[in-house]
Amino acid sequence: AQSVAQPEDQVNVAEGNPLTVKCTYSVSGNPYLFWYVQYPNRGLQFLLKYITGDNLVKGSYGFEAEFNKSQTSFHLKKPSALVSDSALYFCAVRDKSTGKLIFGQGTTLQVKP
């Protein structure tokens, strides 16, 4: 069965510092991986995806993610955090036969001024 794990419930970082939100996956074959962000009482906003190609994927709002096949990881990164980045972040893998997304449990990012 496919699964995604986000080992940290919360990540705290100071504004201006780099941030990393961790994600590991378990799938057979090559994964289709996604990061979404959710603000309070809102739906999920797409940040970036890895389908194939370069292991470093660039996305919206200055975020990037690194696909590491040997470590089965897809960590989200940003060189310099903003207070406005504070939100709930979800990693997901897409089922290739149905397209449904299988999400991790989410990581709350708190960026302090």
Added chain:
Amino acid sequence: DTGVSQDPRHKITKRGQNVTFRCDPISEHNRLYWYRQTLGQGPEFLTYFQNEAQLEKSRLLSDRFSAERPKGSFSTLEIQRTEQGDSAMYLCASSLELDSDQPQHFGDGTRLSIL
């Protein structure tokens, strides 16, 4: 592109009542997904449609739940005889064909509270 629209945004009802939610996907998207998100958890898949055909239902979708997409455009999700455990955010998402590498786009959800 007006995005995915869900209505209502919030629904408060008494246990045992029936509720219906609506989702309007992005117009050119032929795939539509429903997810449920409880507090502190990631969204969980409920069901999906390709055009008007409902192709998969999760075992989370008990027989009190029914979803339709009658003309391949908007979709409705109905919960009959609501229970306390149905309290959650119900999210709708739409996307292009499966072989497209485009992501799913989500609506802002309907938050259901059962009294």
